[in-house]
Amino acid sequence: MALSHARSSEVDAVIVGAGFSGLYMLHRLREQGFTTRLIEAADGVGGTWFWNRYPGARCDSESHYYCYSFSDEIRKAWKWSCRYPAQPEILGYLNFVADQLDLKKDIDFGTRVLAGSYDEETHRWLVETDKGETVRARFLITGVGNTSTPAKPAIPGLETFGGKVYHTALWPDEKVDFTGQRVGLIGTGSSGIQSTPMIAEQADHLTVFQRTANYSVPARNHDLTDDMRRELEDNYGEMRSLVLASPIGMPFEIPQKSALEVSDDERKATLDKLWEIGSFRFMFTSYNDIVLDLKANATVAGYIEAKIRDTVNDPTKADILCEFNHPVGTKRPPIDTNYYETFNRDNVSIVSVRTNPIEEAQADGLVMANGDHHQLDAIVFATGFDTVTGTLIKLNLRGKGGQSLAEKWSDGPRAYLGLCSAGFPNLFMITGPGSPGILTNFPGCIEQNVDWITGLMTRMREIGAVEIEASEDAESEWVKEIAEVAETTLLTKVDSWYMNTNLPGKPRVFTAYFKGMHTYADVCADVAKSDYRGFDIRSREMAETAA
Numbered sequence: 001m002a003l004s005h006a007r008s009s010e011v012d013a014v015i016v017g018a019g020f021s022g023l024y025m026l027h028r029l030r031e032q033g034f035t036t037r038l039i040e041a042a043d044g045v046g047g048t049w050f051w052n053r054y055p056g057a058r059c060d061s062e063s064h065y066y067c068y069s070f071s072d073e074i075r076k077a078w079k080w081s082c083r084y085p086a087q088p089e090i091l092g093y094l095n096f097v098a099d100q101l102d103l104k105k106d107i108d109f110g111t112r113v114l115a116g117s118y119d120e121e122t123h124r125w126l127v128e129t130d131k132g133e134t135v136r137a138r139f140l141i142t143g144v145g146n147t148s149t150p151a152k153p154a155i156p157g158l159e160t161f162g163g164k165v166y167h168t169a170l171w172p173d174e175k176v177d178f179t180g181q182r183v184g185l186i187g188t189g190s191s192g193i194q195s196t197p198m199i200a201e202q203a204d205h206l207t208v209f210q211r212t213a214n215y216s217v218p219a220r221n222h223d224l225t226d227d228m229r230r231e232l233e234d235n236y237g238e239m240r241s242l243v244l245a246s247p248i249g250m251p252f253e254i255p256q257k258s259a260l261e262v263s264d265d266e267r268k269a270t271l272d273k274l275w276e277i278g279s280f281r282f283m284f285t286s287y288n289d290i291v292l293d294l295k296a297n298a299t300v301a302g303y304i305e306a307k308i309r310d311t312v313n314d315p316t317k318a319d320i321l322c323e324f325n326h327p328v329g330t331k332r333p334p335i336d337t338n339y340y341e342t343f344n345r346d347n348v349s350i351v352s353v354r355t356n357p358i359e360e361a362q363a364d365g366l367v368m369a370n371g372d373h374h375q376l377d378a379i380v381f382a383t384g385f386d387t388v389t390g391t392l393i394k395l396n397l398r399g400k401g402g403q404s405l406a407e408k409w410s411d412g413p414r415a416y417l418g419l420c421s422a423g424f425p426n427l428f429m430i431t432g433p434g435s436p437g438i439l440t441n442f443p444g445c446i447e448q449n450v451d452w453i454t455g456l457m458t459r460m461r462e463i464g465a466v467e468i469e470a471s472e473d474a475e476s477e478w479v480k481e482i483a484e485v486a487e488t489t490l491l492t493k494v495d496s497w498y499m500n501t502n503l504p505g506k507p508r509v510f511t512a513y514f515k516g517m518h519t520y521a522d523v524c525a526d527v528a529k530s531d532y533r534g535f536d537i538r539s540r541e542m543a544e545t546a547a
Helices: 020-031 072-077 087-100 190-202 226-234 236-244 264-277 294-311 315-321 390-394 442-463 472-486 517-529 540-546
Strands: 010-016 036-039 113-119 124-129 134-142 164-167 182-186 205-210 348-352 358-362 365-368 373-375 378-381 427-429 467-470 535-538
Touching: 010 020, 020 036, 020 087, 020 442, 036 134, 072 087, 182 190, 182 365, 190 205, 226 236, 264 294, 294 315, 315 348, 442 517, 467 472
Parallel strands: 010 036, 010 134, 134 427, 164 378, 182 205, 182 378, 205 348
Antiparallel strands: 113 124, 124 134, 358 365, 365 373, 467 535
16 A cells, blocks of 8 residues: 655656565665655555466576575575465565565555656656656666566457456455366466466366467475575575576576487486476576577477376377477476376366467357357466566656657667667666566566666766766667577577567567676676766766757
8 A cells, every 4th residue: 555654756766666676776776875766556565476366376486596685684584485485475575575674665555657758858757657646756767577567368259258357467366266167267378387287176177278388397396494495595605606607597507518419318317307306497407509409409399298298198188288389498488386287187178279269258158269169157367468568668658859668669679788778868677678687587687787777876976967878879789689699599480478479569579688697797797897888978968968
């Protein structure tokens, strides 16, 4: 709920979003003496972990590195219960951090940003909220995440459906009970894969409607004992060194071998071992060319398919689950607990909507293109998000000359370092398009982005600068480099949210820095050391001349 104490409508910085990004940004700016307000649509902190309360919602990065690293005190005070914490525990952790740092007093909960416009005369952002207030700020910083605007396919007649309709990204706060119900679940990305086993345990019957067959790997979740926590703490320094040296921000050794340079027996032994360990290690520590070479990729894809067919007893269900239309790893790789095993239940069926699309919804269920009618009491959309750009564009931001971000990005997002877009001075986007964010462990990328932004703002204050803007040349070179590097991989060969094509009408462009978090951090550090190469930093007089 919104806090009642009076707030200034003129501040140094406005932050949007109270998830991992916004909370750390608020902490760092307050530390440096910047007056700051954080605006959050939800009634509490958590960001995506506030809204994603669906059954089975759980982190897919391990708890000991899916967390902040900036405070030894906070790290040692919080005890994770298991390898992959569930949504309530992560939300509890973020509330714990916010309370430890006394952050909530500077957060406007239950408040949405309606629009933001840059005033070129005063060099300030004018941020309009749904509470009728306009907040003026030197800097506008978005911490809205890459998966925060839910996407729901347009199904004709959905409004006539007589049962309940849910979306995994907008799950109700109160408990949902599917006991005795016929449930249809649409979508088999991470949220669909996590929720399928949980819903199947309750429902009278669960029908999974699959558009894209996914390659999922066991999570192998387990509780953490005190001895395990002690060992993790004793080895924390080594773990952090691995994280900082990792392309994906995870404490894994980087593989040195090609999948094609080993024998079939050696490859199978390696994959067997990693399959039993579970987690992202299977994809990221096996071989170095899985997303670079189609033949190498096929060896791993074939291994996973064989595992699926060994697990699922019904050959027809297994055939649908193996209707792959993309190389493994070219869409975000999910991990699971008993996903494929769930299809051995008598009360679970699966339908391919790629070969037999949903034609329409009726009062009592869904009708397929071939005329099949699935009677349902509830429909669950696990259809993901308008990723990377969706929430940023919904903020209705306008930069110099009144140009909107939507107009600027009509052919695809453009942002130097993934942080700043030319024509939008004093706007920073934490893990924005063109950063490595969506290919890495988010908290590590967030901390690096926030620290870099804080350093730049502090430098501007020291030299009396009022405006910073990415140059068009630097931005163009960054976008070009991202595209060129991505083209050397298999990721650009498929449609995915990495490619900005998970929703109709979005321009097809790769949206992440592929060279890795470790390389990206080095580039950002070099830019800062060169007095922020690629940026125009202006005094008041220079900014007025430029305007």
